[in-house]
Amino acid sequence: MAILERKVTNNVAHLTLNAPGRLNALSDEMILILHKALDEIAETKSIRAVILSGSGKAFCAGHDLKQMTAGRQNPDGGRGYFADLFNRCASMMARIQSLPQPVIAQVHGIATAAGCQLVATCDMAIAASDTRFGVNGVNIGLFCSTPMVALTRNIARKHAFEMLTTGKFIDAARAETLGLINRAVPPEDLETETKALADLVASKLGSAVKIGKQAFYDQIAMPTDAAYAFTGNVMVENMLDRDTEEGIAAFLGKRDPRWEQ
Numbered sequence: 001m002a003i004l005e006r007k008v009t010n011n012v013a014h015l016t017l018n019a020p021g022r023l024n025a026l027s028d029e030m031i032l033i034l035h036k037a038l039d040e041i042a043e044t045k046s047i048r049a050v051i052l053s054g055s056g057k058a059f060c061a062g063h064d065l066k067q068m069t070a071g072r073q074n075p076d077g078g079r080g081y082f083a084d085l086f087n088r089c090a091s092m093m094a095r096i097q098s099l100p101q102p103v104i105a106q107v108h109g110i111a112t113a114a115g116c117q118l119v120a121t122c123d124m125a126i127a128a129s130d131t132r133f134g135v136n137g138v139n140i141g142l143f144c145s146t147p148m149v150a151l152t153r154n155i156a157r158k159h160a161f162e163m164l165t166t167g168k169f170i171d172a173a174r175a176e177t178l179g180l181i182n183r184a185v186p187p188e189d190l191e192t193e194t195k196a197l198a199d200l201v202a203s204k205l206g207s208a209v210k211i212g213k214q215a216f217y218d219q220i221a222m223p224t225d226a227a228y229a230f231t232g233n234v235m236v237e238n239m240l241d242r243d244t245e246e247g248i249a250a251f252l253g254k255r256d257p258r259w260e261q
Contacts, residue, residue: 004033005055011048011202012195013041013101020056026089026114027064035092042099048202048209050099051194052122053106059131062113062147063089086146089114093121093150097217100210102201106194108187112169113137117147120154120180123213126194128187132169133180139167153220155179205247205259211238 005016015037017024024030041047054060063085071081096103105111105118105125112134119125119133127133135144135151144151144164152160155178163170172184185193201209215234219227238244243259250257 003027003030004037006037008047010199011046012051012198013044013047013049014051014053017052017054017060020054020058022064023058023061023110024054024056024115025061025064025067026118027067028085028088030064031085031088031092035088035095038092038095038099041101042095045206048101048204048206049198050101050103051106051198052103052118053194054108056109058109058115059105059107059111060115060118061110062115062117062137090146090149093117096121097123098214100206100213102209102213104194104198104201105181106190107131107172107181108190110134110169113144114147116180117144117150120147120150124197125181126190126197127172127175127181127184128190129172129184130187131172131175131184133172133175134167134169135164136167136169138165151180205243205257207241207243208238208247211241 001018003017003019005018007014015034017030017034019025019027019030041050068078068082068085071078071085074081102123105122105127107119107125107127108131109128110132111119111127113136116133116135119127135147137144137147148160148164151163159178162168170178172181175181176184182197183193211234215231219231222230243257246259247257
């Protein structure tokens with residue numbers, strides 16, 4: 001059984017974490033195969049959006065604690081393995097945001113620790129209304145320091161700090177209010193709502209979305225003046241794109257655009 005299922009429908013790739021017996025934990029194998037799948041999608045121009053979901057009862061329960069515990073048997077007590085694990089996981093998370101295509105998390109059940117980090121890392125997220133979210137490592141004595149990076153770039157710092165230090169879970173309605181997800185929907189509507197969003201994104205000009213996604217993340221870390229200067233140059237390049245010229249002409253001519261990409 002493949003631990004990551006893949007399918008492509010109408011320019012949308014759907015990746016499903018498929019280790020339900022381990023609550024789709026981010027094991028060494030899962031991190032590797034997910035990163036590889038993302039690299040392959042990045043090179044596939046026909047794919048314009050990505051959905052990331054989990055099989056079974058949960059979206060993702062974070063790192064594989066059994067695997068991490070086994071790493072302690074190494075001569076250094078696990079120091080090298082742990083450093084490598086967190087670096088590999090961070091690289092995979094970064095790949096999601098450097099991907100040309102927008103990535104939408106389709107979340108159900110629970111998304112905890114690095115699983116919550118995965119939700120926060122995705123460009124957008126839709127969750128079933130009965131989903132619970134947590135960065136609950138502190139409950140077992142492990143502060144969720146790496147998940148904290150993505151979490152604090154999604155929600156206000158006081159709310160993030162409360163989640164990190166108490167280990168308490170929040171429901172989907174609260175996650176929506178805080179900005180961790182785009183919206184919560186009835187469980188029976190989760191797949192349909194996520195697919196509708198992905199299809200809408202995939203219907204746009206791929207080159208424009210690619211340019212925009214990269215600029216979105218680049219400008220966030222800049223001061224306002226620098227961000228305007230940077231994005232002004234991005235828009236110049238976007239305007240010079242042949243398909244953008246066609247899109248504007250089609251709009252003015254009240255017709256559908258004839259895009260090449």
